Amino acid sequence: MERIPILKLGSLLLVTIQVDMHDQLAMTLQDDLTERIVKDRARGVLIDISALDIVDSFIGRMISNTAAMARVLDARTVLVGMQPAVAITLVELGMTLTGVKTALNVEQGVLMLKNP
């Protein structure tokens, strides 16, 4: 699959990452997402990683960058569905995802974005 779908939920965009990200796919996602934030006037972005068992430093950095891009476009990003093992790995890799908010699941993330 060449693209990760971006779903619109009201004023929010939802991205579910299910596949291992490689460079090109990550770049495409960032292009698509920034374009959609502007086009759909989105105020928030939910990135669901519940399907990921492992997150390496590449994906960690990609998520941080995507959140930073959304921020300069005036949209807030919430990372949802992180598995415990992923949290452990991220901290062990020294990636604390500064500036990225997290929530337990999509529902909590939606609440967080709707009630800042």
Added chain:
Amino acid sequence: MERIPILKLGSLLLVTIQVDMHDQLAMTLQDDLTERIVKDRARGVLIDISALDIVDSFIGRMISNTAAMARVLDARTVLVGMQPAVAITLVELGMTLTGVKTALNVEQGVLMLKNP
């Protein structure tokens, strides 16, 4: 990835299919989804296939079966994000997805499920 994540949005469940389905993955999805419908007392299921460029008879049948299973559990299924080429293929394959409602995108699907 062994599992397709099922996201809860209020009383609805959202499944985004991004990868090519093989037998085992489809069976796992059906098991997980029926379990979640009961556990979360879901009234509706949204299946997003916007990432799929092709849908073969196996996936078509899987979607029909999943919708039938949801129906007997008192949840309605809406298939969203179908690409034009997929619609052409499905009809050419003789699969008209009887009993499966469709909507243009997730937003329309949510509206359809919330206002029956």
